[in-house]
Amino acid sequence: xxxxxxxxxxxxxxxxxxxxxxxxxxxxxxxxxxxxxxxxxxxxxxxxxxxxxxxxxxxxxxxxxxxxxxxxxxxxxxxxxxxxxxxxxxxxxxxxxxxxxxxxxxxxxxx
Amino acid sequence: xxxxxxxxxxxxxxxxxxxxxxxxxxxxxxxxxxxxxxxxxxxxxxxxxxxxxxxxxxxxxxxxxxxxxxxxxxxxxxxxxxxxxxxxxxxxxxxxxxxxxxxxxxxxxxxxxxxxxx
Numbered sequence: 001x002x003x004x005x006x007x008x009x010x011x012x013x014x015x016x017x018x019x020x021x022x023x024x025x026x027x028x029x030x031x032x033x034x035x036x037x038x039x040x041x042x043x044x045x046x047x048x049x050x051x052x053x054x055x056x057x058x059x060x061x062x063x064x065x066x067x068x069x070x071x072x073x074x075x076x077x078x079x080x081x082x083x084x085x086x087x088x089x090x091x092x093x094x095x096x097x098x099x100x101x102x103x104x105x106x107x108x109x110x111x
Numbered sequence: 112x113x114x115x116x117x118x119x120x121x122x123x124x125x126x127x128x129x130x131x132x133x134x135x136x137x138x139x140x141x142x143x144x145x146x147x148x149x150x151x152x153x154x155x156x157x158x159x160x161x162x163x164x165x166x167x168x169x170x171x172x173x174x175x176x177x178x179x180x181x182x183x184x185x186x187x188x189x190x191x192x193x194x195x196x197x198x199x200x201x202x203x204x205x206x207x208x209x210x211x212x213x214x215x216x217x218x219x220x221x222x223x224x225x226x227x228x229x
Contacts, residue, residue: 003153033217042115042201042220043154088153092217098167099218101153 006089006102013079014110021087021105022073029091032065032072033099038085046087047074081111114138115221117202123227126192132224134185134202143185144218145177146201154201154220160185192228199223 004023013019023032031050035043047058049065049072056063062075072091076083089102115136124130134143142161146154159167160179174196176188185202201223206216 031217035220040222042117042203042222045217045219048217086151098156098159104151104153106151 004102010106019076023089031092117221132187140204
């Protein structure tokens, strides 16, 4: 099925560094979502974006809905060890609730 | 703690067994979903229920049989599974598509059932 292009595939960073990841698509989405999944758990919603150009923060996390509605990015500032996990972007089109997922970004943090 | 509860957390079964996975939510959501997830891959949609009616079946083999007995519960009945069906099975819920337009309310996931087929 359709997938979003998510990059990078993985990151191994030093504690305290900032992190940036993004998702792009060839088609338009009306909602962009960012989830984090830790081992043994289900995906947890971090940020939901509903309007083109929208910039939303959740603590150290900031995400933006691209103006073309075909992309989104997630930034994490001052990373800490508990940020470790897999981050998935997901897009949702206007009709129905089917989510299209990116392949995920694996984040590892060196303390 | 997740607001979508899945049981059991782990399940090991033989290829001839019949078992069921259960999911429960009390957020008043009227759309519920089953996903299959392989390690380090994104979730893959299997079924969608909207207002207790099956609205999407993503061409899932008949050895998987979903059931939505009421607005809070979702079951997945398993029979004659194959080794390649071993995966994490996730349940999610959300507000469904509205009657006059679309609903873009996000899906909330449970912690899943880790299924191993021997």
